[in-house]
Amino acid sequence: MRFKQSLSAGVFVCLIVVALIAVQYRDAQAQNSKPTSAPVTIVGPLPLPITDAGDAGRTPFQARISTNPGPNQFQLPSDRRLTIETLTLLCQSVISTITPGTFIGLTVTADGVQVSHTVTALSLTGAIGGYYGSTTSVRLYADPGTNVMIDRVFAGANCALTVSGFLSPA
Secondary structure (H helix, E strand, C coil): CHHHHHHHHHHHHHHHHHHHHHHHCCCEECCCCCCCCCCCEECCCCCCCCCCHHHCCCEEEEEEEECCCCCCEEECCCCEEEEEEEEEEEEEECCCCCCCCEEEEEEEEECCEEEEEEEEEEECCCCCCCEEEEEEEEEEEECCCCEEEEEEECCCEEEEEEEEEEEEEC
C-alpha cells in the first residue's frame, strides 16, 4: 500500500516538473544552417503566428463604374498597381430587343499596353426593364496612374460594373 502511495506521489511530482518546464521555456530556436553564424532565437508566443509575406502592402480595393448615369472610369493612384480579381456586372435593358449576350468592355493598361476584357451578362428576368448580370473571376493588372474604364457597351442597356481586387505598391 505504501509503495502505491509513493508511486502516485512520484508520478504527480514528475507531471508538475514537466508542466513547469513546458510553461517556463516557451521560446523557440531556429535551426542554424551556417555553423559559423550566430544562432537565431525566436521569442514570442507559441505556436508562432503565421502571416503571408505576399500580402505586405496590399490594400483591398473595390470601385463601381457605370454606363449611365455615373462615371465610366476611374484613375489609379500614381504609386499603386491594381490587381483585379473579380468583375460583377449588372445591366438593365432599355429596349425590347436586347439579347442574353449583353456585354461591356473593360480596358486597363498593363506594362504600357492597353488590354481590353469583355464581360458578358446573362438574362436574369428578360424583356424591357429586365435585368442581366454576371460575376467573373479574372486576373487583370492595371499600371499606376492609369485609367480603368468601360470602353464598349451594348447599346440596349444601362450597366454598372463593380471592380474588386487589391492595390499594391508600384
